[in-house]
Amino acid sequence: MAKISSIPPSCQVGRRHMLQGSVALATAAMAASPRRAKAKAQAALGRFKLGVLSDFTSLFSASGGEGLVVAVRMAVKDFQAEHPDAGFDVEVVFADHQNSPDIGATAARQWFDAQGVDVALDVVNSPIALAVGDIARSANRVMLVSGSGSTRLTGDQCSPNTVQWTYDTYSYGHAIGDVLTREGGTTWYFVTADYGFGHDLQEQTADAVTRAGGRVIGATAHPLGTQDFSSFLLQAQASGAKVVGLANAGGDVVNAVKQAAEFGLPQTQRIAAINVGLNDVFAMSLPLAQGLTVVEPFYWDMNEGTRAWTKRFVALYPKNYPSMHHA
Secondary structure, three states: OOOOOOOOOOHHHHHHHHHHHHHHHHHHHHHHOOOHHHHHHHHHEEEEEEEEEOOOOOOOOOOOHHHHHHHHHHHHHHHHHHHOOOOEEEEEEEEEOOOOOOHHHHHHHHHHHHOOEEEEEEEEOOHHHHHHHHHHHHHOOOEOOOOOOOHHHOOOOOOOOOOOOOOOOOHHHHHHHHHHOOOOOEEEEEEEEEEHHHHHHHHHHHHHHHHHOOOOEEEEEEOOOOOOOOHHHHHHHOOOEEEEEEOOOOHHHHHHHHHHHOOHHHOOOOOEEEOOHHHHHHHOOOHHHHEEEEOOOHHHHHOHHHHHHHHHOOOOOOOOOOOOOOO
């Protein structure tokens, strides 16, 4: 599907100017005294520490977690191979935030304040990413987000210390909402994860549905990590909506799709799993995933480059194929 960007102009321009300014300053210094500038840069950089802050044991571990640490280490080796004279070492550390904003924020503070971590990576789970983003800005460190999709990261909490890299709820919600509504899914009922990401995904999708001429006739919210979707799905079924929008992710979307099939929803309603990835398809099984419309920034079999990178990844991490977050 088409790539959609939701970065507000003010945030987008600020990052571009920041990068251009950094390049200009570095170029000027190198032109004035290449050897002296290079020596200073190497001395200043020294040891560079990357911290993978992810879910290693729960809902989002298949698309992040241990596989993400593998992917980050691959990236470090690739960079060092391409820049053998860069003059600094990179260490990769990691922590499991257990989907708790308090645990995630505590880990980030310890990393930035006491352990010399320069960059926090992944930070799946939007409330955690928003909390760590504030901490990174206060500590003047960097947060590189591949796991959280909240549009607030480039909206009201836009920060020069945060880069949102892989996707956001705007791109997913508007792509799926627009396409399915124009294909005839003119009435929607949402089953939504009851936290920031879920509500944001519902809001963005509902906006696209309305703009395409459809309407939302109801919604219900479920706890993060629930195992029983029966009451929520039965409400969606009773609504008579043409589309049941699943505004959740990870293990939640897998369980919701499985249980929707058990209750027979796909026989009369279209299931819109708004945020589903390859790892989720493996978990729910290919037969149950049939008919889902998926938006993916990365797919392992897209081209020669993605296939070659995936072959390297799977050799190091044979548990599953890479997600968009890994890539």
